[in-house]
Amino acid sequence: MNIFLISLLFIIPIFLLLGRTRKSSKRLPPGSLGIPVIGQSLGFLQAMRANTAEKWLQERIRKYGPVSKLTLFGKPTVFIYGQAANKFIFSCNHSVLANQQTQSIRRIMGERNLMELNVHDHKRVRDALVSFxxxxxxxxxxxxxxxxxxxxxxxxxxxxxxxxxxxLMKILTFNIICSLLFGLKRGTQRDKFGSCFQEMIKGTWSVPVNLPFTRYNRSLRESTRVKGMIRELIQEKRVELEQKGASPRQDLITFLLSMRDEDGKEVLTENEIVHNVILIMVAGYDTSSVVITFIIRLLANEPAVCAAVLQVAEQEEIAKNKASGELLTWEDLAKMKYTWRVAMENMRMFPPVFGGFRKALADIEYDGYIIPKGWQIFWVIPMTHIDETIFPEPSKFDPSRFENQASIPPYSFIPFGAGPRMCPGYEFARVEILITIHYLVTQFNWKPCADNSFSRDPMPVPSQGLPIKVWPRNLS
Structure with a gap:
């Protein structure tokens, strides 16, 4: 009897503990964390490169539902998807959900970039960038x-x-960034800057294993070089401002250096300028070049859309009303409504950015589950873009979807984010895309020389970089 009682004294606490563990584990999202550190990272990256990432995630959704746990890029992660998930990501209280990219992105770009900042720092830096x-x-x-x-x-x-x-589009967008954002003229300095920058961004989505043979390690080395070059540029711009009376609006760096608060102090620290310059570089270089490339790809495969861009969007009329050498104006861009709808539908089908991460600052209850403090939350862009309940016949290219944007449910079309987290470079990208497409469709014809496939690494890359045959267009 004594033995039985003693056994009960040991067994009952164990059952209570197991019961409590089962109860708490039920509140965690379904799924497996997999192997520590690596988890599902390699499978996800392989799916990205094979252009099957959407299918990879759809299989998770079918198996676990719209909320599931996994390990990505070294951290326990909760994947969430849908319109409600997008709203949660882009409008959640900053004290609950923090900006945080993967360790690889954070280390390469710098910890004081806009995607890492929260609350007051985020607003201060974002307001500075939006002003420009x-x-x-x-x-x-x-x-x-x-x-x-x-x-x-x-x-x-x-x-x-x-x-x-x-x-070629990467060369174009890089040169635009150097010219408009940094005031960096063509030459050896710009070329060196470009080669280091291209190596740097290759490891932004990689497993953060810092060994000499890894992509992550190479990107970290080039990131150090790029940051050093930007610091040198900052010093040059500071001297120009203080000694030569340079215009504060001649480029982004000069503009940020000239900003002062009520006490006359610089609004941004040097690290914040460096890290956010890199952020703008990555966003303006990679995303815009990919968007323009995929529009060119679309127009090569859809002659009727190309003809509509040329005529319906008044590109032909705009070109004919310009004297030789006359530049486009802001008013000209406002007339390119159909072209921009084509660009938006293209971004719906082929968003340049696949997704991103946030960090839970406290235990978060979401959709009946607990997301533990410190875990990262993985959200993606394409999943609502291809949701047939939001966009009927999602595989069909149809620019008319955007004739009345008010009819599109909020937080469903998010290539530039949404709400208070809307990308500050949205208008910059729009201007860049519209001007480029205007000159391409009014001056050239083209057709593809390769198959229509593409992969993601992490941004979409068309087969062989999209080789095309090209010949002049004669508007007259």
Whole structure:
């Protein structure tokens, strides 16, 4: 009897403990964390590169539902999807959900970039960037961007019979960034900057294993070089401002250096300028070049859409009303409504950014589950874009979806984010895309030379970089 009682004294606490564990584990999302550190990272990256990431996630959704746990890039993660998930990500209280990218992105770009900041710091830095990138400010840069794009087309497109689009679009967007955001002229300094930058961004989505042979390690090394070059630029701009009376709005770095608070102190620290310059570089270089490339790919495969862009969108009329050498204006861009609808439908089907991460600052109850403090939350863009309950016949290309944007449910179309987390470079990208497409469709014809496939690494990359045959277009 004594033995039985003693056994009960041991067994009952164990059952209570197991019961409590089962009860708490039920509140965690379903799924497996997999192997520590690695988890499902390799499978996900493989799916990205094979262009099956959406299917990979749809299988998770079918198996576990719209909320599930896994391990990505070294951290326990909760994947959430849907319109409600997007709203949660882009409008959640900053004290509950923090901006936090993967360790690889954070280390490569810097911890003081906008995607890592929260509450007051996020608002301060975002307000500074928006002040430079808002439409009222961008109007004065349309002509400068126009000149950069025409120079690019004269150098790399005119007189060519065949070319590869994506590398050329990366050259174009990099040169626009250097010219408009950094005031960096063509030459050895810009070329060196470009080669280091391209190596740096290759490891932004990688397993954070810092060994000499890894992509992550190479990107970290190049990140250190890029940050050093930007610091040198900052010192040059500071001297120009203080000693030579440079215009505060001549480029982004000069503008940020000139900003002062009520006490006369600089609004941004040097680290914040460096890290956010890198963020704008990555966003403006990679995303815009990918969007333009996929529009060119679309127009090559859809002659009727190309004809509509040329005529319905008044691109032909705009071109004919311009004197030789006359630059496009902000008013010209406002007429390109159909072209922009084509661009948005293209981004719906092929968003340049696949998704991102947030960090739970406290235990969060979401959709009946607990997301533990410190875990990262993984959200993706394409899943609502291909949801047939939101966009009927999602595989069909249909720019008319965006004729009445008010009819699109909020937090469903999110290539630039949404709400208070809307990308501050939205208008900059719009201007860049519209000017480029205007000159392409009014000056050139083209057709593809490779198959229509593409992969993600982590952004979409068309087969062989999209080689095309090209010949002049005669509007007359």
């Amino acid at each position: 990138l808002k439409p009222e400010s961008l109007k004065q840069y349309v002509g400068k961007m126009d000149e950069e794009i025409k120079n690019h087309l004269e150098t790399y497109w005119q007189g060519k019979q065949q070319l590869t689009v994506l590398p």
